[in-house]
Amino acid sequence: MKKTLLLLILFIAQVFYAQSDCVTAIPLCGNSDISYTPSGHGNIEEELSANGCLGRDENYSVWYTFTIATSGTLSFTIDPNVNSDDYDFAVYGPTTNGCTSLNTNNTFVTPIRCNYAGRVPNGDTGLSMTIPPPGAPNGTGTAGNQGEWSPYMQVQAGETYYLIVDNFESSDDGFKLIWGGTATLSSAFNDPVLAPNPFIPPGIPAANPTDPSTVMVCGLPSQFNFTTLTPGIINGNNPNFLVTYHDNTNDVVTGEDPLTIATVNGTTTYYYRIRYFDPNNPNSAVNKCFISGKFKFVNASITGKNASIFACNNNGEGTGKFDLTTADVFTGPITKKYYPTLADLNADTNEITNPTDYVSAPTTIYVKLISAFGCTAIATITLTYHPVVALRDALMEECYIENDIMQAKFDLTTANVGAVAGQTKKFYKTLNDAKAETNPIGNSTAYLTTSTEVYVRVTNANQCYSIAKITLKVLPPVKSAVLKDKTICAEGKTTLDAGPGFDGYEWSTGATTQSINNAGIGVYWVKLKTGKCFTLQTVTIFASSQPVISSVDISNNTITVNASGGTPPYMYSIDGTNWQSTNTFSGLPRGDNKIFLKDFYNCTPVQITITVPNLINAITPNGDKINDEIDYSALSYKKNLVFIVYDRYGNKLYEANKMRDYKWDGTASGKKIPTGTYWYTISWNENDKNSTETKYSGWILLKNKE
Numbered sequence: 004m005k006k007t008l009l010l011l012i013l014f015i016a017q018v019f020y021a022q023s024d025c026v027t028a029i030p031l032c033g034n035s036d037i038s039y040t041p042s043g044h045g046n047i048e049e050e051l052s053a054n055g056c057l058g059r060d061e062n063y064s065v066w067y068t069f070t071i072a073t074s075g076t077l078s079f080t081i082d083p084n085v086n087s088d089d090y091d092f093a094v095y096g097p098t099t100n101g102c103t104s105l106n107t108n109n110t111f112v113t114p115i116r117c118n119y120a121g122r123v124p125n126g127d128t129g130l131s132m133t134i135p136p137p138g139a140p141n142g143t144g145t146a147g148n149q150g151e152w153s154p155y156m157q158v159q160a161g162e163t164y165y166l167i168v169d170n171f172e173s174s175d176d177g178f179k180l181i182w183g184g185t186a187t188l189s190s191a192f193n194d195p196v197l198a199p200n201p202f203i204p205p206g207i208p209a210a211n212p213t214d215p216s217t218v219m220v221c222g223l224p225s226q227f228n229f230t231t232l233t234p235g236i237i238n239g240n241n242p243n244f245l246v247t248y249h250d251n252t253n254d255v256v257t258g259e260d261p262l263t264i265a266t267v268n269g270t271t272t273y274y275y276r277i278r279y280f281d282p283n284n285p286n287s288a289v290n291k292c293f294i295s296g297k298f299k300f301v302n303a304s305i306t307g308k309n310a311s312i313f314a315c316n317n318n319g320e321g322t323g324k325f326d327l328t329t330a331d332v333f334t335g336p337i338t339k340k341y342y343p344t345l346a347d348l349n350a351d352t353n354e355i356t357n358p359t360d361y362v363s364a365p366t367t368i369y370v371k372l373i374s375a376f377g378c379t380a381i382a383t384i385t386l387t388y389h390p391v392v393a394l395r396d397a398l399m400e401e402c403y404i405e406n407d408i409m410q411a412k413f414d415l416t417t418a419n420v421g422a423v424a425g426q427t428k429k430f431y432k433t434l435n436d437a438k439a440e441t442n443p444i445g446n447s448t449a450y451l452t453t454s455t456e457v458y459v460r461v462t463n464a465n466q467c468y469s470i471a472k473i474t475l476k477v478l479p480p481v482k483s484a485v486l487k488d489k490t491i492c493a494e495g496k497t498t499l500d501a502g503p504g505f506d507g508y509e510w511s512t513g514a515t516t517q518s519i520n521n522a523g524i525g526v527y528w529v530k531l532k533t534g535k536c537f538t539l540q541t542v543t544i545f546a547s548s549q550p551v552i553s554s555v556d557i558s559n560n561t562i563t564v565n566a567s568g569g570t571p572p573y574m575y576s577i578d579g580t581n582w583q584s585t586n587t588f589s590g591l592p593r594g595d596n597k598i599f600l601k602d603f604y605n606c607t608p609v610q611i612t613i614t615v616p617n618l619i620n621a622i623t624p625n626g627d628k629i630n631d632e633i634d635y636s637a638l639s640y641k642k643n644l645v646f647i648v649y650d651r652y653g654n655k656l657y658e659a660n661k662m663r664d665y666k667w668d669g670t671a672s673g674k675k676i677p678t679g680t681y682w683y684t685i686s687w688n689e690n691d692k693n694s695t696e697t698k699y700s701g702w703i704l705l706k707n708k709e
Contacts, residue, residue: 025049025102025111028066028165029256032190032292050110055093056117057169064169068101068291071158072193075185078130078155081168085176086126091119091169094130097162105165115164119171120151130155132183158186191279191289197241202277204296205232215272216296219303221378227267227300236275243281249274255295267300274298307332307372307382315467316388318438325386327358327368332382338373341384345369348381392469394421394461400476402536404451411477415447418459420471425464430473434458437470453477480538481505483531490570492606493546496521499529501540507532547604555598555613555689557699561589562596562613569602576600579608591615611691614638621704624669632668633683633703639665641687642694648683648703656681675707 024047051057071077081090093114098104105112118128134154137147147154158164168178182188191197206218220227229248236246247261254260255274267273278293310330314323327341341355342348348369355361355368368384397418401411415430430444431437437458444450444457454477462468485502500518501508509530510519519527524546530537550569555562564586566573574582576599577591588598593615599608616635624631635646639661646659648667656671667683669675682702688694 023061023064023066025066025105025165025167028068028102030291030293031067031069031166031188032192032289032294047109049106051093051167053110054113055111056114056119057091057093057167058119061167062169062171062173063175064167067166067168068163069166070163070189070289071160071186072189073185073187074159075157075187076132076155076183077158077186078132078183080127080129080179080181080183082179082181083126083176084178085174086124087122087172088126088174088176088178089122089171090126090128090178091171092128093117093167094156094164095166096164097158098165099163101163102165116153116156118148118151118153120148123151127151129153129181130183155184189289190292191241191244191281192277192292192294197279198244200238200240202240202244202294203235203238205236205275205298216298217301218298219376219378220267220300221302221374221376222304223300223302224266224268226264228264229262232275236277241279243279245278245280247276247278249276258293269300269302272297272299303374303376303378305333305337305372305374305378305380307370307380308334309383309385311385311387313387313389313465315465316391317468318470319391322362322364323386323388325361325363327355327361327370327384330370330382330384332370332384333372333380336375340371340373342369342371345381389463389465389467392423392461392463392467394423394459394469394471396420396472396474398474398476400478400534402478403480405539408480409453409477410451411475413450413452413475415444415450415457415459415473418471418473420459420461420473423461423463427462429460429462431458431460434470434472450475478534478536481531481533481536482538482540483529486529486540486542488543488545490545490547490604491524492604493524494607496523497544498522499527499542499544501529501531505531505533509537547602547606549606549609550600550602551693552598552600552609552611552695553693554696554698555611557613557615557697559618559701560591560593560615561587562591562598562615563587564598564600566600566602570604572603574601574605576608579610593617611689611693611695613689613695613697614641616685616699618701619703620701621706622667622669623706623708624675625708632666633659635659635665635685638685638687640690641697642690644685644687646683646685648681650681651679653682669705669707676705678706680704 048061081092083090094116095105095111095114116130120128128151131152132155134147134149134152136154136157187193192202204216206216208216218232233246237244247258249255249260249262250271250273252274255276258276258278262273274295274297276293276295278290280290281287308331310332312325312327312330314325316323328339332339341358343353343355347353348371363386365387368386370382370384372380372382397420399413399418401413403409403411416428429440430447431442432444436442437460440460452475455475457473457475458470459473460468460470483501485500489497491497498518498520499522503517508515508517511528512519522544524544526541526543528539528541530539548569550566550573552564553567554565556565564575566586572584573586574584575586576582577588577597579599595612595614597610597612599610601608616638619633622630622633638644644661644665646665646667647655648657650656656676657667659665659667680702682700685699687697689697
């Protein structure tokens with residue numbers, strides 16, 4: 004098993020001689036890394052030349068002692084850091100009584116290995132595994148040297164040896180001691196029972212293993228308790244490993260003047276020394292072993308930066324949602340704890356547990372920064388609002404749609420609620436939906452609705468938003484109150500007037516005036532403009548219905564005209580010039596008479612010709628050919644002519660029709676009837692377009708000869 008001992012022997016102004024003497028030899032414990040600063044030959048100038056190969060004068064020398072843990076072969080190489088140095092050595096032992104059994108009156112016994120070869124090209128010297136030992140194993144004597152190399156040693160467990168290494172050049176360059184062979188050196192540090200874990204240097208290891216590790220502290224110079232490093236260095240190994248701390252290499256070697264709590268700085272190199280002490284065997288060789296390392300302190304204090312972060316005062320709610328973790332209070336990895344007040348920070352109370360979603364009005368938050376090395380700093384975070392999204396409520400008016408005058412189509416995106424940089428807009432039917440961003444209106448550019456209110460949520464580039472109300476007003480049709488359907492004479496013309504108060508007119512005739520003239524019978528429309536809306540209003544000019552002379556009653560030379568249709572009141576005339584409101588005319592001549600009729604509209608009169616029959620009031624059917632009969636055959640050209648005779652009781656006695664040539668001779672049922680007065684009617688339809696029904700009534704005196 005090979006072990007390498009890095010010995011950095013530094014010669015400095017400090018003078019310390021103890022470890023240059025055999026009695027104060029440095030124990031070697033396996034992979035010990037020892038730094039030492041010898042100067043000269045120590046307190047005692049040992050006599051090494053009488054029985055050995057070294058001269059009496061020690062130069063820069065150091066004594067070591069080691070105990071064998073495992074029997075076997077042992078070799079070593081002394082490798083100078085500078086090849087021009089000339090190292091010599093001697094090995095004494097084994098011994099059970101330390102240096103006492105190795106010398107008498109300061110004259111040392113013969114070493115079992117000794118070599119004082121002069122300067123060699125590569126500077127190496129030591130015990131070689133290729134040179135067999137002289138004589139019996141563990142024999143004495145130095146025979147067998149081959150130049151700078153001596154034979155290896157055959158050693159047994161429990162044996163203790165002393166080694167002196169002397170630099171003939173007296174330089175402070177140092178050397179490496181490399182062990183070889185199958186034997187191992189006694190050391191608690193290599194015992195897997197005592198030290199199952201590696202010993203860990205304090206702080207952060209250096210990139211170069213020969214450089215000190217670095218221990219981070221929160222400010223320099225400062226008081227430091229070195230014992231706080233001990234648990235980390237021991238790393239769970241046996242508690243009998245003891246650690247002391249020193250600020251120079253001499254104290255590391257001797258273990259003197261340990262540091263406990265002291266003011267430290269960033270320029271001094273500090274050392275830790277690990278020694279195992281077996282409480283059950285205080286004199287054990289392993290108790291003499293120690294290993295050491297070095298470290299420096301580095302100022303790891305931190306400084307926080309005050310910062311400001313922004314949130315949205317959405318819709319004027321008075322609070323914003325802040326992500327405190329986004330505040331730039333420190334560069335690099337750090338632990339942050341947030342508090343509402345400085346007093347809370349100092350007392351570690353009321354810590355803010357939701358820093359990524361902190362709801363607050365504008366205020367100042369305090370953050371405690373904790374580094375990986377436990378250093379702390381305080382910073383403030385100012386919470387403030389982004390500029391408010393300023394909106395205004397809007398009114399939108401749109402014209403009704405033709406098929407549903409209660410609805411209109413709105414482009415909500417054009418509502419004048421105010422412009423916002425980088426804005427996005429979403430529209431909602433209710434304020435709650437706008438706040439919750441639920442159920443947005445999908446067809447915002449063509450929103451069909453009755454008069455109502457909707458809400459727009461406007462979000463700016465900072466994701467702040469505000470909500471405005473948009474009142475939607477459907478503009479109903481505005482019709483003319485004076486434009487009405489008219490009835491005129493068929494041949495007439497009239498004026499259509501839509502009335503004042505509109506912003507524009509457009510008639511179906513092409514006219515753009517308030518009214519149009521000379522409008523005849525027909526259907527007209529006009530587009531009436533009110534603001535931006537147009538109302539289409541239709542108006543009809545009807546032809547008046549002509550009145551009709553439905554019948555005429557004639558009694559002697561008086562006629563009564565019966566009218567229907569048209570629009571009363573009626574006006575009557577027998578000459579077309581002179582008009583009367585009554586429908587009776589008297590004193591008319593026998594024969595044809597004209598009758599004129601017009602109604603309320605005073606259109607071209609309706610006229611008919613009425614025949615007033617000759618009046619016969621008496622007949623004497625005695626066969627003398629004079630007044631023997633009533634004869635109305637002269638009216639046979641009339642349509643539907645009928646002549647009927649009634650008694651005084653209204654009983655029909657005789658009907659003179661076409662078959663009877665419209666004549667009556669005073670008989671009924673072929674017999675003469677008694678002398679008396681009888682009533683008769685003559686009815687027919689005039690030969691006009693309306694076949695006016697005409698009825699003539701009268702009486703007749705019948706004188707039958709008895």
